[in-house]
Amino acid sequence: MKTTLVTLLAAVLCVEQAYPFMCYVCQEQESNKNCLTISICAEKDKYCVTVRNNIGTKPNKPKYVISKMCSPTCPATSQQQNQTSRSVSCCEKPLCNVNGVSSKQSRYGVMSLGVLTAIAYIFACGL
Template identity: 90%
Template sequence: MKTTLVTLLLAVLCVEQAYTFMCYVCQEQESNKNCLTISMCAEEEKYCVTVRNNVGTKPNKPKYVISKMCSSTCPATSQQQNQTDQRVSCCEKPLCNVNGVSSKKSNYGVMSLGVLASITYIFACGL
């Protein structure tokens, strides 16, 4: 039974198109730790986007808010208007906006951690 569950879990992770596209989502949070809610994206949404806005008023003490979302397009990467600074990053892999950096390393790291946690749970519960 354990072998079947582990094999099934690995098969689902290997077939990327078999499951719905997911991204981390949040709205204007001051910390990335508050931006770890996972959401299923609509079928046409193929990008995970992170937007970081500088909302601080003091030059030596910047204050940022972070928003994460699913998107059907990849918006412009950075903009500087007036005295606000906005940094936008987008990526095309599920859950790749965990830290706002679009890299395969972060995506595979999160997926590996999820697989390890799942396998540990399976064996701990004796399934």
């Protein structure tokens, strides 16, 4: 039984497209902790995107709103208009936009969390 689970887990990790592409999604939240909703992306979507808009009213205390989404393309990386600015980060791995930074550490952390959750679910269901 354990050998079967290990084999299945190895297959899932090696075949990236065997499961749906997922990203974190939210619209104009003031904190990243409110941007942890997971969504299955459309088949055409290849990127997880995080957009951070600086809508601050004071130079020393900027105010940000964060939006996360699935996207078929990576939008322009930054823009500045008057007193507002926009920062965009894109990544191409499932759930890689957890914190808006596409680093290897965050990708591996999210993947590890997903694998642990899957294993816990398998054992909880008695499979």
